Amino acid sequence: MELSFNMEDASQVFVGAFALAVPISFSEEAWRLGETLPSTNLVALFTLSILFLDIFTYQSVFQKQIKKRLFVFIFRIGIAYFMTALVVCLVLFCLDKLPLLSDPVTALRRMIVIAMPASMGAIVVDSFDKE
Numbered sequence: 001m002e003l004s005f006n007m008e009d010a011s012q013v014f015v016g017a018f019a020l021a022v023p024i025s026f027s028e029e030a031w032r033l034g035e036t037l038p039s040t041n042l043v044a045l046f047t048l049s050i051l052f053l054d055i056f057t058y059q060s061v062f063q064k065q066i067k068k069r070l071f072v073f074i075f076r077i078g079i080a081y082f083m084t085a086l087v088v089c090l091v092l093f094c095l096d097k098l099p100l101l102s103d104p105v106t107a108l109r110r111m112i113v114i115a116m117p118a119s120m121g122a123i124v125v126d127s128f129d130k131e
Helices: 007-025 028-036 039-061 067-094 104-126
Strands: none
Touching: 007 067, 007 104, 028 104, 039 067, 039 104, 067 104
């Protein structure tokens, strides 16, 4: 069975990311973490996000069957994180907490902090209809 990524998958990723991005994006603590967390910790947070996406996708979405579908596996993780980042940025922009033009580093840092839990929500919702 070849798993592809279609519009249903995309909508599930968006909904899952949105479900966790919204409440966290309203948190001043998340904004401040994005400003104050050392870069090493941000890299660790990003790495953990990707690692947990890998593990969950491998176990639940692909059911440990990736040998013949390695490209699709990697693509699915990349697109899920990218879509999550877009959702987080959109929510932060709507809250006027994404200083993309005036302070792009802070904008990126806030996105990484909030994308960690939001990406897990995205991939969990994406896995609901998989056999």
